Amino acid sequence: MSGNAACSSKPTQEELDIEKLLNREASAFQREVEVERIFKAFKLNPYDILDIKETATADEIKKKYRQLSLFIHPDKCSHERAPEAFDILKKAESELSDRAKREELDAVINQARIMTLKALNLPTTTAESDPKLKDLNPSFQQQLRIQSKQLLIDEEVRRRKAIKMNLANEGLEARKKDEEVAQRKRKAEDDKNWEDNREQRVDSWRNFASSQKKKKKPKTAILG
Template identity: 75%
Template sequence: MSEQASSSTSVAPSKSATPAADDVDIEKLLNREATAFQREIEVERILKAFKLNPYEILDIDESAKAEEIKKKYRQLSLFIHPDKTPHARAPDAFDLLKKAESELSDEAKREELDAVIKQARVVLLKGMNLPTTLEDSDARLKSITPSWKQQLRAKSKEVLIEEEVRRRKAVKMNLANEGLEARKKEEEVMAKKRKAEDEATWEAGREQRVGSWRSFTSSKGKKKKQKVAILG
Protein backbone atom coordinates (compact mmCIF):
# COMPACT_ATOMS: atom_id res chain seq x y z
CA MET A 1 0.00 0.00 0.00
CA SER A 2 2.84 2.36 0.81
CA GLU A 3 4.44 1.65 -2.59
CA GLN A 4 1.16 2.40 -4.35
CA ALA A 5 0.77 5.61 -2.41
CA SER A 6 4.28 6.68 -3.20
CA SER A 7 3.86 5.87 -6.88
CA SER A 8 0.63 7.83 -7.05
CA THR A 9 2.22 10.85 -5.44
CA SER A 10 5.20 10.68 -7.81
CA VAL A 11 2.98 10.62 -10.91
CA ALA A 12 0.90 13.65 -9.87
CA PRO A 13 3.54 16.34 -10.66
CA SER A 14 4.06 15.04 -14.20
CA LYS A 15 0.31 15.28 -14.91
CA SER A 16 0.10 18.85 -13.63
CA ALA A 17 3.33 19.88 -15.45
CA THR A 18 1.96 19.11 -18.93
CA PRO A 19 -0.90 21.66 -18.88
CA ALA A 20 1.46 24.30 -17.48
CA ALA A 21 3.93 23.75 -20.35
CA ASP A 22 1.07 23.89 -22.86
CA ASP A 23 -0.12 27.15 -21.33
CA VAL A 24 3.36 28.65 -21.75
CA ASP A 25 3.51 27.57 -25.41
CA ILE A 26 0.04 28.98 -26.07
CA GLU A 27 1.01 32.24 -24.36
CA LYS A 28 4.15 32.52 -26.50
CA LEU A 29 2.16 31.83 -29.66
CA LEU A 30 -0.44 34.44 -28.72
CA ASN A 31 2.29 36.97 -27.97
CA ARG A 32 3.91 36.32 -31.35
CA GLU A 33 0.58 36.70 -33.12
CA ALA A 34 -0.20 39.87 -31.16
CA THR A 35 3.21 41.32 -32.03
CA ALA A 36 2.77 40.42 -35.71
CA PHE A 37 -0.68 42.03 -35.67
CA GLN A 38 0.72 45.17 -34.00
CA ARG A 39 3.41 45.37 -36.69
CA GLU A 40 0.74 45.19 -39.38
CA ILE A 41 -1.24 47.94 -37.63
CA GLU A 42 1.85 50.15 -37.35
CA VAL A 43 2.69 49.69 -41.04
CA GLU A 44 -0.86 50.77 -41.93
CA ARG A 45 -0.61 53.79 -39.62
CA ILE A 46 2.63 54.95 -41.25
CA LEU A 47 1.24 54.47 -44.76
CA LYS A 48 -1.89 56.49 -43.89
CA ALA A 49 0.02 59.28 -42.12
CA PHE A 50 0.13 62.68 -43.82
CA LYS A 51 3.23 62.54 -46.02
CA LEU A 52 4.14 66.23 -45.68
CA ASN A 53 4.36 66.01 -41.88
CA PRO A 54 7.30 63.84 -40.70
CA TYR A 55 6.20 64.33 -37.08
CA GLU A 56 2.99 62.50 -37.91
CA ILE A 57 4.83 59.71 -39.73
CA LEU A 58 7.09 59.14 -36.73
CA ASP A 59 4.15 59.72 -34.36
CA ILE A 60 6.23 62.08 -32.23
CA ASP A 61 5.56 65.46 -30.66
CA GLU A 62 6.70 68.62 -32.46
CA SER A 63 8.73 69.62 -29.39
CA ALA A 64 10.80 66.41 -29.46
CA LYS A 65 14.57 66.81 -29.27
CA ALA A 66 16.95 65.46 -31.92
CA GLU A 67 17.99 62.45 -29.82
CA GLU A 68 14.33 61.61 -29.12
CA ILE A 69 13.58 61.67 -32.84
CA LYS A 70 16.49 59.34 -33.60
CA LYS A 71 15.44 56.99 -30.79
CA LYS A 72 11.83 56.86 -32.04
CA TYR A 73 13.03 56.25 -35.59
CA ARG A 74 15.24 53.34 -34.46
CA GLN A 75 12.38 51.80 -32.48
CA LEU A 76 9.86 52.02 -35.31
CA SER A 77 12.28 51.01 -38.07
CA LEU A 78 13.22 47.87 -36.11
CA PHE A 79 9.61 47.13 -35.22
CA ILE A 80 8.24 47.26 -38.79
CA HIS A 81 11.42 46.18 -40.61
CA PRO A 82 10.51 44.31 -43.83
CA ASP A 83 12.53 41.29 -42.63
CA LYS A 84 10.22 40.99 -39.61
CA THR A 85 6.91 42.10 -41.10
CA PRO A 86 5.01 40.08 -43.74
CA HIS A 87 3.00 43.15 -44.78
CA ALA A 88 3.39 43.64 -48.54
CA ARG A 89 4.03 47.39 -48.14
CA ALA A 90 6.38 47.19 -45.17
CA PRO A 91 9.28 48.40 -47.40
CA ASP A 92 7.25 51.51 -48.32
CA ALA A 93 6.53 52.23 -44.64
CA PHE A 94 10.21 51.70 -43.82
CA ASP A 95 11.23 54.20 -46.52
CA LEU A 96 8.71 56.75 -45.20
CA LEU A 97 10.20 56.45 -41.71
CA LYS A 98 13.69 56.94 -43.08
CA LYS A 99 12.64 60.02 -45.07
CA ALA A 100 10.81 61.51 -42.07
CA GLU A 101 13.83 61.08 -39.81
CA SER A 102 16.10 62.56 -42.48
CA GLU A 103 13.89 65.65 -42.87
CA LEU A 104 13.70 66.26 -39.13
CA SER A 105 17.47 65.80 -38.84
CA ASP A 106 17.96 68.54 -41.45
CA GLU A 107 17.97 71.74 -39.38
CA ALA A 108 16.82 74.01 -42.21
CA LYS A 109 13.96 71.71 -43.24
CA ARG A 110 12.82 71.25 -39.66
CA GLU A 111 12.83 75.01 -39.04
CA GLU A 112 10.72 75.51 -42.17
CA LEU A 113 8.27 72.82 -41.05
CA ASP A 114 8.10 74.19 -37.50
CA ALA A 115 7.33 77.66 -38.89
CA VAL A 116 4.33 76.27 -40.78
CA ILE A 117 3.10 74.39 -37.70
CA LYS A 118 3.53 77.55 -35.62
CA GLN A 119 1.43 79.42 -38.18
CA ALA A 120 -1.29 76.76 -37.87
CA ARG A 121 -1.08 77.01 -34.09
CA VAL A 122 -1.58 80.78 -34.15
CA VAL A 123 -4.61 80.44 -36.46
CA LEU A 124 -6.18 77.87 -34.13
CA LEU A 125 -5.60 79.87 -30.95
CA LYS A 126 -6.97 83.05 -32.54
CA GLY A 127 -10.06 81.13 -33.61
CA MET A 128 -10.53 80.08 -29.98
CA ASN A 129 -10.02 83.65 -28.74
CA LEU A 130 -6.99 82.48 -26.78
CA PRO A 131 -3.56 84.13 -26.48
CA THR A 132 -1.21 82.98 -29.26
CA THR A 133 1.54 82.58 -26.66
CA LEU A 134 -0.43 79.90 -24.80
CA GLU A 135 1.55 76.77 -23.86
CA ASP A 136 0.33 73.33 -24.94
CA SER A 137 0.20 72.33 -21.27
CA ASP A 138 -2.32 75.07 -20.44
CA ALA A 139 -5.49 73.79 -18.76
CA ARG A 140 -7.66 75.57 -21.33
CA LEU A 141 -6.26 73.29 -24.04
CA LYS A 142 -6.57 70.11 -21.98
CA SER A 143 -10.37 70.01 -21.90
CA ILE A 144 -11.18 70.79 -25.55
CA THR A 145 -12.73 68.27 -27.95
CA PRO A 146 -11.33 67.10 -30.34
CA SER A 147 -8.05 67.15 -28.46
CA TRP A 148 -5.59 70.01 -28.98
CA LYS A 149 -3.12 67.62 -30.60
CA GLN A 150 -5.73 66.40 -33.10
CA GLN A 151 -6.82 69.92 -33.96
CA LEU A 152 -3.24 71.12 -34.37
CA ARG A 153 -2.40 68.17 -36.64
CA ALA A 154 -5.49 68.85 -38.75
CA LYS A 155 -4.80 72.59 -39.07
CA SER A 156 -1.10 71.91 -39.77
CA LYS A 157 -2.20 69.58 -42.57
CA GLU A 158 -4.33 72.35 -44.11
CA VAL A 159 -1.51 74.90 -43.96
CA LEU A 160 1.08 72.42 -45.25
CA ILE A 161 -1.16 71.58 -48.22
CA GLU A 162 -1.60 75.28 -48.98
CA GLU A 163 2.17 75.79 -48.80
CA GLU A 164 2.78 72.79 -51.05
CA VAL A 165 0.27 74.08 -53.62
CA ARG A 166 2.00 77.47 -53.62
CA ARG A 167 5.40 75.81 -53.94
CA ARG A 168 4.29 73.69 -56.90
CA LYS A 169 2.75 76.71 -58.62
CA ALA A 170 6.00 78.63 -58.14
CA VAL A 171 8.01 75.72 -59.54
CA LYS A 172 5.63 75.44 -62.49
CA MET A 173 5.88 79.18 -63.13
CA ASN A 174 9.66 79.08 -62.89
CA LEU A 175 9.77 76.19 -65.34
CA ALA A 176 7.46 78.09 -67.69
CA ASN A 177 9.67 81.18 -67.42
CA GLU A 178 12.76 79.07 -67.95
CA GLY A 179 11.10 77.51 -70.99
CA LEU A 180 10.19 80.94 -72.35
CA GLU A 181 13.72 82.17 -71.75
CA ALA A 182 15.12 79.06 -73.43
CA ARG A 183 12.86 79.62 -76.46
CA LYS A 184 13.98 83.25 -76.69
CA LYS A 185 17.62 82.21 -76.61
CA GLU A 186 16.96 79.53 -79.20
CA GLU A 187 15.24 82.07 -81.45
CA GLU A 188 18.18 84.46 -81.03
CA VAL A 189 20.61 81.68 -81.94
CA MET A 190 18.54 80.74 -85.00
CA ALA A 191 18.29 84.40 -86.08
CA LYS A 192 22.07 84.80 -85.83
CA LYS A 193 22.53 81.55 -87.73
CA ARG A 194 20.20 82.71 -90.54
CA LYS A 195 21.99 86.06 -90.70
CA ALA A 196 25.38 84.32 -90.92
CA GLU A 197 24.05 82.02 -93.66
CA ASP A 198 22.63 84.99 -95.60
CA GLU A 199 25.96 86.83 -95.32
CA ALA A 200 27.83 83.72 -96.45
CA THR A 201 25.48 83.35 -99.42
CA TRP A 202 25.93 87.04 -100.27
CA GLU A 203 29.72 86.73 -100.12
CA ALA A 204 29.65 83.55 -102.19
CA GLY A 205 27.70 85.34 -104.95
CA ARG A 206 29.81 88.49 -104.79
CA GLU A 207 32.47 87.32 -107.28
CA GLN A 208 29.79 86.23 -109.68
CA ARG A 209 28.05 89.58 -109.42
CA VAL A 210 31.35 91.47 -109.94
CA GLY A 211 32.16 89.29 -112.94
CA SER A 212 28.72 89.86 -114.43
CA TRP A 213 29.06 93.62 -113.93
CA ARG A 214 32.48 93.67 -115.58
CA SER A 215 31.18 91.66 -118.52
CA PHE A 216 28.26 94.04 -118.83
CA THR A 217 30.43 97.19 -118.74
CA SER A 218 32.96 95.63 -121.13
CA SER A 219 30.33 94.72 -123.70
CA LYS A 220 28.82 98.18 -123.37
CA GLY A 221 32.22 99.79 -124.05
CA LYS A 222 32.73 97.67 -127.17
CA LYS A 223 29.36 98.71 -128.55
CA LYS A 224 30.28 102.40 -128.09
CA LYS A 225 33.56 101.92 -129.96
CA GLN A 226 31.80 100.16 -132.81
CA LYS A 227 29.28 102.98 -133.03
CA VAL A 228 32.04 105.64 -133.15
CA ALA A 229 33.84 103.72 -135.89
CA ILE A 230 30.72 103.62 -138.02
CA LEU A 231 30.13 107.35 -137.60
CA GLY A 232 33.74 108.10 -138.46
Protein backbone atom coordinates (compact mmCIF):
# COMPACT_ATOMS: atom_id res chain seq x y z
CA MET A 1 0.00 0.00 0.00
CA SER A 2 2.83 2.31 0.84
CA GLY A 3 4.37 1.38 -2.53
CA ASN A 4 1.16 2.33 -4.30
CA ALA A 5 1.11 5.61 -2.39
CA ALA A 6 4.68 6.30 -3.41
CA CYS A 7 3.86 5.60 -7.01
CA SER A 8 0.79 7.78 -6.96
CA SER A 9 2.78 10.70 -5.48
CA LYS A 10 5.30 10.64 -8.31
CA PRO A 11 4.72 13.66 -10.59
CA THR A 12 3.41 12.92 -14.03
CA GLN A 13 5.18 14.10 -17.19
CA GLU A 14 2.48 16.74 -17.65
CA GLU A 15 3.13 18.06 -14.15
CA LEU A 16 6.88 18.11 -14.82
CA ASP A 17 6.32 20.03 -18.05
CA ILE A 18 4.14 22.56 -16.24
CA GLU A 19 6.74 22.98 -13.49
CA LYS A 20 9.47 23.44 -16.10
CA LEU A 21 7.37 26.05 -17.92
CA LEU A 22 6.66 27.94 -14.69
CA ASN A 23 10.34 27.92 -13.77
CA ARG A 24 11.21 29.20 -17.23
CA GLU A 25 8.65 32.00 -16.95
CA ALA A 26 9.92 32.89 -13.47
CA SER A 27 13.49 32.96 -14.76
CA ALA A 28 12.49 35.16 -17.71
CA PHE A 29 10.70 37.54 -15.34
CA GLN A 30 13.74 37.70 -13.05
CA ARG A 31 15.99 38.48 -16.02
CA GLU A 32 13.76 41.41 -16.98
CA VAL A 33 13.71 42.61 -13.37
CA GLU A 34 17.52 42.58 -13.35
CA VAL A 35 17.63 44.60 -16.58
CA GLU A 36 15.35 47.20 -15.00
CA ARG A 37 17.55 47.27 -11.87
CA ILE A 38 20.63 48.01 -13.96
CA PHE A 39 18.87 50.93 -15.64
CA LYS A 40 17.79 52.30 -12.26
CA ALA A 41 21.33 52.00 -10.85
CA PHE A 42 23.41 55.15 -10.53
CA LYS A 43 25.45 55.20 -13.75
CA LEU A 44 28.46 57.00 -12.24
CA ASN A 45 28.94 54.26 -9.66
CA PRO A 46 30.01 50.90 -11.12
CA TYR A 47 29.55 49.26 -7.72
CA ASP A 48 25.89 50.23 -7.83
CA ILE A 49 25.50 48.85 -11.36
CA LEU A 50 27.07 45.52 -10.41
CA ASP A 51 25.18 45.57 -7.09
CA ILE A 52 28.33 44.72 -5.17
CA LYS A 53 30.07 46.20 -2.12
CA GLU A 54 32.94 48.65 -2.46
CA THR A 55 35.15 46.24 -0.49
CA ALA A 56 34.78 43.48 -3.11
CA THR A 57 37.97 41.88 -4.39
CA ALA A 58 38.91 41.83 -8.07
CA ASP A 59 37.93 38.15 -8.27
CA GLU A 60 34.57 38.82 -6.63
CA ILE A 61 33.89 41.60 -9.12
CA LYS A 62 34.74 39.36 -12.08
CA LYS A 63 32.58 36.56 -10.69
CA LYS A 64 29.60 38.89 -10.15
CA TYR A 65 30.01 40.33 -13.63
CA ARG A 66 30.06 36.87 -15.22
CA GLN A 67 26.92 35.87 -13.35
CA LEU A 68 24.99 39.00 -14.28
CA SER A 69 26.23 39.17 -17.87
CA LEU A 70 25.12 35.58 -18.49
CA PHE A 71 21.83 36.19 -16.71
CA ILE A 72 20.81 39.21 -18.81
CA HIS A 73 22.61 38.30 -22.02
CA PRO A 74 20.49 39.39 -25.01
CA ASP A 75 20.46 35.80 -26.27
CA LYS A 76 18.76 34.68 -23.06
CA CYS A 77 16.78 37.74 -22.00
CA SER A 78 13.78 38.90 -24.04
CA HIS A 79 13.79 42.43 -22.58
CA GLU A 80 14.04 44.91 -25.48
CA ARG A 81 16.74 46.89 -23.65
CA ALA A 82 18.81 43.86 -22.64
CA PRO A 83 21.61 44.72 -25.13
CA GLU A 84 21.90 48.22 -23.67
CA ALA A 85 21.89 46.89 -20.11
CA PHE A 86 24.55 44.36 -21.10
CA ASP A 87 26.77 47.18 -22.39
CA ILE A 88 26.26 49.20 -19.18
CA LEU A 89 27.24 46.15 -17.14
CA LYS A 90 30.32 45.56 -19.26
CA LYS A 91 31.41 49.21 -18.91
CA ALA A 92 31.02 49.04 -15.12
CA GLU A 93 33.18 45.91 -14.90
CA SER A 94 35.77 47.50 -17.17
CA GLU A 95 36.01 50.59 -14.97
CA LEU A 96 36.45 48.52 -11.81
CA SER A 97 39.08 46.39 -13.56
CA ASP A 98 41.06 49.53 -14.39
CA ARG A 99 43.28 50.07 -11.36
CA ALA A 100 43.63 53.84 -11.79
CA LYS A 101 39.89 54.38 -12.34
CA ARG A 102 38.96 52.20 -9.39
CA GLU A 103 41.41 54.01 -7.10
CA GLU A 104 39.94 57.33 -8.19
CA LEU A 105 36.41 56.05 -7.55
CA ASP A 106 37.38 54.55 -4.19
CA ALA A 107 38.91 57.86 -3.13
CA VAL A 108 35.58 59.61 -3.70
CA ILE A 109 33.67 56.84 -1.89
CA ASN A 110 36.12 56.97 1.01
CA GLN A 111 35.51 60.69 1.27
CA ALA A 112 31.77 59.96 1.31
CA ARG A 113 32.32 57.37 4.04
CA ILE A 114 34.17 59.90 6.20
CA MET A 115 31.42 62.49 5.66
CA THR A 116 28.70 59.94 6.50
CA LEU A 117 30.43 58.84 9.71
CA LYS A 118 30.94 62.45 10.77
CA ALA A 119 27.26 63.13 10.16
CA LEU A 120 26.50 60.22 12.50
CA ASN A 121 28.90 61.67 15.10
CA LEU A 122 31.10 58.59 14.84
CA PRO A 123 34.89 58.30 14.47
CA THR A 124 35.99 58.22 10.84
CA THR A 125 37.81 54.96 11.57
CA THR A 126 34.57 53.17 12.48
CA ALA A 127 34.33 49.83 10.64
CA GLU A 128 31.16 48.83 8.81
CA SER A 129 30.92 45.80 11.09
CA ASP A 130 30.65 48.07 14.15
CA PRO A 131 27.40 47.42 16.11
CA LYS A 132 26.67 51.16 16.06
CA LEU A 133 26.05 50.92 12.31
CA LYS A 134 23.79 47.86 12.43
CA ASP A 135 20.32 49.23 13.18
CA LEU A 136 20.44 52.54 11.31
CA ASN A 137 17.48 53.66 9.25
CA PRO A 138 18.28 54.23 6.46
CA SER A 139 21.13 51.75 6.72
CA PHE A 140 24.74 52.88 6.72
CA GLN A 141 25.22 51.39 3.25
CA GLN A 142 22.24 53.36 1.93
CA GLN A 143 23.51 56.58 3.50
CA LEU A 144 26.95 55.92 2.07
CA ARG A 145 25.50 55.38 -1.41
CA ILE A 146 23.53 58.63 -1.17
CA GLN A 147 26.60 60.61 -0.09
CA SER A 148 28.76 58.90 -2.71
CA LYS A 149 26.17 59.76 -5.37
CA GLN A 150 26.31 63.45 -4.48
CA LEU A 151 30.11 63.55 -4.52
CA LEU A 152 30.30 61.66 -7.81
CA ILE A 153 27.80 64.06 -9.37
CA ASP A 154 29.91 66.99 -8.18
CA GLU A 155 33.01 65.36 -9.67
CA GLU A 156 31.24 64.77 -12.97
CA VAL A 157 30.06 68.39 -13.11
CA ARG A 158 33.63 69.60 -12.52
CA ARG A 159 34.94 67.19 -15.14
CA ARG A 160 32.44 68.37 -17.75
CA LYS A 161 33.19 72.02 -16.98
CA ALA A 162 36.90 71.33 -17.40
CA ILE A 163 36.27 69.58 -20.72
CA LYS A 164 34.07 72.46 -21.87
CA MET A 165 36.73 74.98 -20.87
CA ASN A 166 39.44 72.97 -22.60
CA LEU A 167 37.34 72.75 -25.73
CA ALA A 168 36.73 76.50 -25.61
CA ASN A 169 40.47 77.13 -25.20
CA GLU A 170 41.25 74.69 -27.97
CA GLY A 171 38.70 76.47 -30.14
CA LEU A 172 40.33 79.82 -29.41
CA GLU A 173 43.77 78.41 -30.18
CA ALA A 174 42.42 76.84 -33.37
CA ARG A 175 40.94 80.19 -34.45
CA LYS A 176 44.25 81.93 -33.73
CA LYS A 177 46.13 79.36 -35.78
CA ASP A 178 43.61 79.65 -38.60
CA GLU A 179 44.03 83.43 -38.56
CA GLU A 180 47.82 83.11 -38.59
CA VAL A 181 47.61 80.71 -41.53
CA ALA A 182 45.24 83.09 -43.33
CA GLN A 183 47.59 86.03 -42.69
CA ARG A 184 50.58 84.08 -44.02
CA LYS A 185 48.53 83.06 -47.03
CA ARG A 186 47.49 86.65 -47.72
CA LYS A 187 51.11 87.84 -47.36
CA ALA A 188 52.31 85.12 -49.71
CA GLU A 189 49.67 86.12 -52.26
CA ASP A 190 50.60 89.80 -51.89
CA ASP A 191 54.29 88.98 -52.34
CA LYS A 192 53.50 86.89 -55.42
CA ASN A 193 51.34 89.64 -56.90
CA TRP A 194 54.14 92.16 -56.20
CA GLU A 195 56.66 89.97 -58.02
CA ASP A 196 54.26 89.18 -60.89
CA ASN A 197 53.64 92.92 -61.45
CA ARG A 198 57.29 93.93 -61.20
CA GLU A 199 57.76 94.23 -65.00
CA GLN A 200 54.53 96.14 -65.31
CA ARG A 201 55.66 98.60 -62.65
CA VAL A 202 59.06 98.99 -64.32
CA ASP A 203 57.45 99.63 -67.72
CA SER A 204 55.06 102.13 -66.13
CA TRP A 205 57.94 103.95 -64.52
CA ARG A 206 59.90 104.04 -67.78
CA ASN A 207 56.95 105.42 -69.67
CA PHE A 208 56.38 108.00 -66.98
CA ALA A 209 60.06 109.05 -66.99
CA SER A 210 60.07 109.23 -70.77
CA SER A 211 56.98 111.40 -70.87
CA GLN A 212 58.47 113.73 -68.30
CA LYS A 213 61.58 114.24 -70.45
CA LYS A 214 59.43 115.10 -73.46
CA LYS A 215 57.55 117.69 -71.46
CA LYS A 216 60.74 119.56 -70.53
CA LYS A 217 60.97 122.89 -72.41
CA PRO A 218 64.12 123.64 -74.43
CA LYS A 219 66.41 126.24 -72.90
CA THR A 220 66.02 129.76 -74.31
CA ALA A 221 69.19 131.05 -75.91
CA ILE A 222 70.40 134.31 -74.42
CA LEU A 223 71.18 136.93 -77.00
CA GLY A 224 74.35 138.74 -76.36
